[in-house]
Amino acid sequence: MSTPSRLSVNVNAVAVLRNRRDVPWPSVTDMARIALTSGAKGITVHPRPDERHIRKTDVENITQLIRTSFPSAELCLEGYPSAEFLDLVEKNRPAQVLYVPDDPTQTTSDHGWDFEANAELLKDVISKAKSWGVRTSLFVDPDPSQPALAKEVGTERIEIYTGPYGACYGDKVAAEAELDKVIATAEAARDLGLDVNAGHDLTVDNIPALIARAPYITEMSIGHGFVADSLIYGFKESVNRFRRALKEID
Known part of the structure; x- marks a missing residue:
C-alpha cells in the first residue's frame, strides 16, 4: 500500500561533495531526479550567499527539472530572507519558502525565529512570498508557545526544529523528553490551523516515534541523515527506507 509522500530530500550535502572538486559530479540535479523518481514528495535546498554548497544554478536547474518532469513534486527554498534570497524566490517561484533565522556563516539551521524581534520583517517577507504565489513556512523551536506567534505574522506553516530530538540518539529518556516538546509544538500548531513540517537530524530510527504521535505532519525535510543513509x-x-519509516509504504 502506498500513500502520498511527506519526504522532501535536502540535497545540500550532495552539493558539498561536488564542490570539493572543480567537476560537475555528483550532479545535484541528477540526484534530485533519482529521489523524485523513487517517490519523494519534493526537494529542499538551502542556498547560502557564499554558495558553499547549493549554487544559484542548482536552484534554477532543479526548478526546471520539477516543472518539466515532475510537475506534482515540490521545491522548497530554505534561507534567511535577505534581498538576494528573496530575489531567488521571486525568480524561481518554488512551491514553498522556508524562512530561517540563519547568520550567513552558520553551518546549518540550529534555532527558530525570535518572533518579538523579527515580527515586522517576517510580515513583510511573508507578504512578498504570497504575492508570488509561494507558500510560506517558518522555522520554530520545539516550544508550544511558538506556533501562535508564527500565525500572528501570517505564515501558513511552521517547520519544527527537531535537532535536539535527533541529538539524543544515544539516550532514550532524553529523546522522549525532547519528543514531547516537538509533539506539544505540533499539536499547538495544528489546533491553530497551521500545517506542520519537521526537520533536522531525522533518521529512519527516530522518525517512527515522531510520526506515530503526530501522523498529521505534512512534510519532513531530511538532508544529512538521508545522504548518510x-x-x-x-x-x-x-527513499524507500525513509518512506517506510514514515509508514507510507510497506
Whole structure:
C-alpha cells in the first residue's frame, strides 16, 4: 500500500561533495531526479550567499527539472530572507519558502525565529512570498508557545526544529523528553490551523516515534541523515527506507 509522500530530500550535502572538486559530479540535479523518481514528495535546498554548497544554478536547474518532469513534486527554498534570497524566490517561484533565522556563516539551521524581534520583517517577507504565489513556512523551536506567534505574522506553516530530538540518539529518556516538546509544538500548531513540517537530524530510527504521535505532519525535510543513509543503501533505496519509516509504504 502506498500513500502520498511527506519526504522532501535536502540535497545540500550532495552539493558539498561536488564542490570539493572543480567537476560537475555528483550532479545535484541528477540526484534530485533519482529521489523524485523513487517517490519523494519534493526537494529542499538551502542556498547560502557564499554558495558553499547549493549554487544559484542548482536552484534554477532543479526548478526546471520539477516543472518539466515532475510537475506534482515540490521545491522548497530554505534561507534567511535577505534581498538576494528573496530575489531567488521571486525568480524561481518554488512551491514553498522556508524562512530561517540563519547568520550567513552558520553551518546549518540550529534555532527558530525570535518572533518579538523579527515580527515586522517576517510580515513583510511573508507578504512578498504570497504575492508570488509561494507558500510560506517558518522555522520554530520545539516550544508550544511558538506556533501562535508564527500565525500572528501570517505564515501558513511552521517547520519544527527537531535537532535536539535527533541529538539524543544515544539516550532514550532524553529523546522522549525532547519528543514531547516537538509533539506539544505540533499539536499547538495544528489546533491553530497551521500545517506542520519537521526537520533536522531525522533518521529512519527516530522518525517512527515522531510520526506515530503526530501522523498529521505534512512534510519532513531530511538532508544529512538521508545522504548518510544513501552512502550505504543508495539514493533510491534510501527513499524507500525513509518512506517506510514514515509508514507510507510497506
